[in-house]
Each structure stands twice: as C-alpha cells, then as structure tokens.
Amino acid sequence: MADRVLITPPEPKPTSSAMRRALRRASDGVALDVTEAAVLLHARGDDLEQLLAAAAKVRDAHLADQGRSGIVTYSSSVFIPLTKLCRDRCHYCTFVTVPGKLHSMYLERDEVLEIARAGAAAGCKEALFTLGDRPEERWPQAREWLDARGYDSTLDYLRACAIAVLEETGLLPHLNPGVMSWEEQQRLKPVAASMGMMLETTATRLWSEKGGPHYGSPDKEPAVRLRVLDDAGRVGVPFTTGILLGIGETLTERAESLHAIRQRARQFRHIQEIIVQNFRAKPDTAMRDTPDADLHDLAATVAVGRLLMPPGVSVQAPPNLVGDEHALLLRAGIDDWGGVSPVTPDHVNPERPWPAVDELRALTAEAGFELRERLAVYPKYVKAAEKWLDIRIDPHISALADADGLANESAPVVGHRWQEPDGGLETTGRADLNTSIDTEGRTSDRRGDFDSVYGDWDILKTQVPSAERLDTDVREGLRLAENYPGALLEPEHASAAMALLTADGAALETMAKLADDLRADVVGDDITYVVNRNINFSNVCYVGCRFCAFAQRERDADAFRLSVEEVAARAVEAAEAGATEVCMQGGIDPKLPVSYYADIVRAIKAAVPDMHVHAFSPMEIVSAASKAGVSVEEWLTELRDAGLGSIPGTAAEILDDEVRWVLTKGKLPAQTWIDVVSTAHRLGIQSSSTMMYGHVDHPGHWLGHFRVLGRIAVETGGFTEFVGLPFVHHNAPIYLAGVARPGPTMRDNRAVHAFARLALNGRIDNVQCSWVKLGDEGTAQVLRGGANDIGGTLMEETISRMAGSEHGSSRTTAELDHLASLAGRPSRQRTTTYGRTLVAG
DSSP states (O other): OOOOOOOOOOOOOOOHHHHHHHHHHHHTTOOOOHHHHHHHTTOOHHHHHHHHHHHHHHHHHHHHHTTOTTEEEEEEEEEEEEEOOOSOOOTTOSSOOOGGGOSSSSOOHHHHHHHHHHHHHTTOOEEEEEEOSOGGGTOHHHHHHHHHTTOSSHHHHHHHHHHHHHHHTOOEEEEEOSOOOHHHHHHHGGGOSEEEOOOBOOOTHHHHSTTSTTTTOGGGOHHHHHHHHHHHHHHTOOEEEEEEESSSOOHHHHHHHHHHHHHHHHHHOOEEEEEEEEOOOOTTSTTTTSOOOOHHHHHHHHHHHHHHSOTTOEEEOOGGGSTTOHHHHHHHTOOEEEEEOSSSOOSSSTTSOOOOHHHHHHHHHHTTOEEEEEOSSOHHHHHTHHHHSOTTTHHHHHTTBOTTSSBOTTSOOOOOOOSOOSSOOOOEEOTTHHHHHHHTOOSOSSOTTHHHHTOOHHHHHTTOOOOOOOOOOHHHHHHHHHHOGGGGGSGGGHHHHHHHHTOOHHHHHHHHHHHHHHHHHHHOSOEEEEOEEEEEOBOBOOSOBTTOSSOBOTTSTTOEEOOHHHHHHHHHHHHHTTOSEEEEEOOOOTTSOTTHHHHHHHHHHHHOTTOEEEEOOHHHHHHHHHHHTSOHHHHHHHHHHHTEEEEOOOSOSOSOHHHHHHHBSSSOOHHHHHHHHHHHHHTTOEEEEEEEESSSOOHHHHHHHHHHHHHHHHHHOOEEEEEEEEOOOTTOHHHHTTOSOSOOOHHHHHHHHHHHHHHTTTTOOOEEEOHHHHHHHHHHHHHTTTOOEEEEOOSOOOHHHHHTOOSOSOOOHHHHHHHHHHTTOOEEEBOTTSOBOSSOO
C-alpha cells in the first residue's frame, strides 16, 4: 500500500486587524514581509476584492514600466517531451513513466524536428522542451540509449536537439531540463532563448519527510532548486520559475517561496516571469485523492505574487488550469498566459486542453486588455541582447522580434544557421587604453550600467560574511612555523594558523623573520622577475564582478576589443623589447568568436616562435569551452596544441563561495576553478595560484583558501608560484557601493605573504608580490618577509590601473633591479616557469 501523502498542517487564520493592516500596506505600495504576505493569502470575499484591486494596480504599473500598458501576452509554442523518464519520484506527476511503458527512451532527433516543423507551419515561435531530470542516473536503458548515439548526458542531447530546432525550423528553444549546474547553464545558454525550472516550494519538509509529495526526489530539495535559480542569475539566463500551490504547503511556506523568488529577481534581475500554478489531482498517482487547489486560493496567490515581484517580472497563470475563471485571474494581476499550443497538448496536464488563441484573445479583451504574442524570451531581454543573449542565439530571436521586443506575428518562421557572425574581429573602441590610462586616466569612475549589472546592492550588503571569533595561539603558531611550517594547513592546527594570520607587533616580526629564513633555504637570495608584456585583448564584459573596475559595456567610452592581428603585433613589439612572455587576459566578451582564443595563441607563436604564452584565466577557459560546446579538457588541449604555455591562476579571488557570491554576480564557483586548474595541470599546463584579499573577506577565509591551494599543489604539482593580490578599492564597484572595505592594511599584506611562504612550504616554492598593487615600499617590506619574486615588467597594465592603483603600469629591468635593492638582495631575470635566462639581471 502506498504511503499516505502528507496533508497541509493546520494554520491559524489571521485576525481581522492583521488583514486590514496588510491590505492597507498592499494598497499603499509598501513592501510586504513574509508574515504580511501570508496574511493576504487568507483573503476571501471583500478582503479578496481589495487584494485583487491592489495587485491589478501594481500589474498596470509593471506594464507601464515595461512600455506595454494594457497588453497581456502569451507565447505560441509547441511542447516537446524529449524524454518522459526521470530520476525523481514526485507523487503527483503523470508526465513521468518507466522504461517498460515506452517504445523509446527519448524522442529521436527526427521526431523532435517533426514536432517543431508542425509548430513552425502553424506559426508557433517557441519550442518548449519538457523532460525529466537526469534519467540516465536512474535508468540503465536511458544510459544505453544515449551511449548508442554518442551523447554523454541528457543535457548534451538536449543541446544538440535545440541546435537542430534553431537551424531547421526557426523555433526558439525554451529549455526545462530541471536541475542544472552553473557549468551546464553556461553550456546551454548559447542554444536557448530562455530556460526555466519551477521552484515549486521552499518547504523542505515536503521533500524530506516520508509521505511528502517530493520524498525520494533528489532534484526537488528546495536548497538545490534555489541554487539553480542563483546560478541562472550568475550566468545571465532569462529565466522562468514559479510555485505549485496545493501540494501540502502552508500559506506561510507559500509566502516564503514567493519571497525567495523575489529576492533572486531583485538580486540578479534575470527572472522574466513567475508561474503561479494550481495543483490538479490526477488518477494513478499517490496524490489522486488530494483536493484540487481552490481557484480563489489561486487568485489570492497570484495577487500576492504580483505585489511581491519587482517591476520587470511578469506573473503568469496557465489558462487551461483555471476553468472559466480567466477574468478572475486577470483581476488578480496576471499579465501573461504562458505557452499556448495549437499543435501539441500540455504534456504535464494532458486532460486540460489549451484554449484556442482567438478564444483567449476574446476573454482577454473582455477584461479590457489587448492580447499580444511574445517570444520565449521577454522584451526587456531582447532589447538588452548584448548583456543577456549569446551572439549565436540573438540573430534567431531578432528574426522573430518586433521593434518593441514582442513577437512579430507576420515574421516567417524559418531556420537559420546557428553560428557566429561571419567576418574577422576588428580592433574597436579605446584600444590605446593600455597607454592612455597612465596619461589621461579613465573616462568615469564607473561603467554606465553600474546600478543594474551588479544586482541589488542593498541585498548584497546583508550577505557580507562576518568574521568568526577563534581562539588563537601565537606561541604554537610560531613553533610550527619554525619546525613544521607545512603543518599550519592541517585542520588540527587551525587556531595556531589563525594566530599567525592575525599576528601583529612582535609576533608579526617573528613570523616574517621565520618566513624570510625559510625563503633563503628554499630558493636562495635572488629576487626574480620576468620580462613580459600584459595584453588585455578586450574589456567588454557583463559577468558582473563587483570588485572589477576593468570591465565595460560595449558602448562605454573606455571599452575596447583587439583584433588577432593587433594582439600579434603587440607580441612582436614585446619581443623587440626583450620580453620572453606575453600574459593575456580579457573580459568575458560575448562577441569574441570561440576560435579567437586559439587564433591569438597561434598568431603570436607564428610571429614570435620562442615567446611563452601565459594566458586565459579559468573563468575565460570554462566560458569559452561552454560556448564551444566542448569539455574544459578538450578546450585546453586545443589551446596547448596551439602553443599555450601556461595559464594564470587568477579568477580565484577567495575560493569560498560564501565570499565569491558577494564579490561577483556571475563568476565561476570555487569548485569549478579547482576543476579547471587541476585539469590544466593534468594536461601538462602549469599555472600560477593567486588570492585577492582585503575586501569582504576575513583571515578565516584566507586559511581556507591556502588549504585549497595546498591540496591542489600536492595532487598535481602544477603551481609555479603563489601571488598575493591586495584588493585595489578606489574605483571598485563593491567599494563605491559601500559594501567592501578599502583594501588590506600593510599588516595584512605582510601576514598573507609570510604565511604563504610558511604554510605552502613543500607545495609551492615561489611567493610573488605585486609591485603594481603594493608600491615600492610595500613590495620591499613583503620581500623582507618571505617573498622572492616581483612579477614582471608588464609593459602595460590596465586592470589594476582602472581600479585606481597609483603605482604605474610598466617597469624597466633597471627599475625592477632597483626595487629588489630596496630589500637588500640581488635580482635576476627568470622564465615564466622560474628557469634561469641567459640575460643577466
């Protein structure tokens, strides 16, 4: 006998005074907290009418804000059930089945295209891919099906089908594959106009307790689904989500779910719509006897959802699940009917046919609105394509979009090649920024979209981690530093390690002396440097790193992009000036072709065969690999074969996601950084390692970061050096917004570099300090406390200078020799990988 499904626990009704207060605040446009939202979900009768009126007023303001007053939208779509297998076991679902009931585990590619072609012939513009979560992880038959056709996963097959639909039919894919990682969303973004996943509920008990509707379904854990919403925002995917009401949640839990969506919509601005969907019981499911969600309950939830969501987020209710109450839902504040198909059924609710579009248009008109067709991606994202849409999907969307970003209903729906624009990449923008930054400075202290690209600053301020109070033991720390320095990274010595990282006064001086003695034993007295040139090939970027003052919008005055030929020419100039290395990094520029990275490496090696190419951060590598649709290993192998010598271990910042998601909106997670660097080392590509500190972090984060670097070093042996990167705050957005502190103190700088020398002993031999960030005196102090390297001549440096560094962007070898002399030690030139050169220092 099946386990009894959990029922909604009793919840007291609010008092009449609580209802009056909540309604008054809703009518006044005041932000509602969870308690007030839950009160309003109880509204019925006259209270419900007041709630609907308040929500309709907010809906009308939202439409005016979006430039489409009086317009309610829908999407003409086909539903493509790519597979009805799933690893989850939701107790209300009839979409999912088992292998024995299927003639094939997945739709074949030709079957997918047959559905899409029928949709195109009927004038549809959206291909809504619906499928179960990762069926190959539960069903061997699914794994065998994919293997037989050469696909590593369901998501790989989904990506291939989306490209086929784009090229052969012209429909725009909207992908609903369930739970996706940051990397998987990066990989799918170039083939999708939008993506989606219903949050459903944040009530963990409905997942964790036996008998709950999501019990036994790993992908329905609320924390996992919230992470998907966060990652979609970080990747910059126009995203659809929503809640499912009536599955056993309390009204407070429902309000909490809406608030969770609201927070992410404000923080990342990527939620294009929320779906408020009412539960409908289905036969042959464990929840077959659960009552359907009441439509007045649905209307109240729609209204509260509208009141909570910020402008720019549409509210949708499926028109086939509301009976004859379409007018009620319009009064409640919806502004979208969702996907409506003239070709395919609603595969999730097959017993509920779609209304005809003409019928829906008439119902909408009766309520005083005009019905307009939209695309799978909402107009505000169409009109801001450079930030939100991959350059390969954008032409497909533009072909079907009207000037207002809605659908051009007369546009022919035909396939187009899914490819990057033809033609080479030309140098554009302020290409002389590498030199003029020192003479003319930057045009403005911040980029033009400062208030939107980084997310909501007020929410961010609440997420800054606080330092933990730890017992410290300076004496034990110094004992370990002298006798067993590498043991400082062991968990049992955390207190001793923290004592050193926070040391000051005599303890700091003693630690610095121990670090410097150890430096002399490990690498000798020579202070080394490389003669190199930095080449930043583009500063156009929309990732939203809040510490970065380098990134610009394409239309900003300081934006630039270099052609392959220009990059090679700068490498030739560097060689003529005696450089043995070029160091190349750039923004995650959406207009860079996937071939660009390997092309510039080949061009440099063709022009200067002996030049060492040290290039591409882990963020650039994973982004380009995702864009190309290949693994990081494949991408790095191509770059290595093109002539890439090593990679910078930048984009690490602090390898703790608690800090990373405050520092950056969209950068790669810590584990992804680890995976990319470890893969590079395994392929014989060495890297530096870095830590940027002094912003929203604390010494506990530094210790965790050093432990990660130490573990990788032991496993791969691929790090050439550790580079401490003090946060330069002057023009950093996160500082200008009042979130970060103004960089590290000199005590912090000395402690970090000395601790690195001690704790990384036996793992990473070289400790480098940045003269660009520290200045001459700061560099000399750090060199007297364990560091042995001062980086390079650079010849040009834009990233730190854009952030406000005041220590220049280029040094001659004579100037670096003088800098070393300030520390009282000899200097010499080295190679990128710390070999000796034939040139005397």
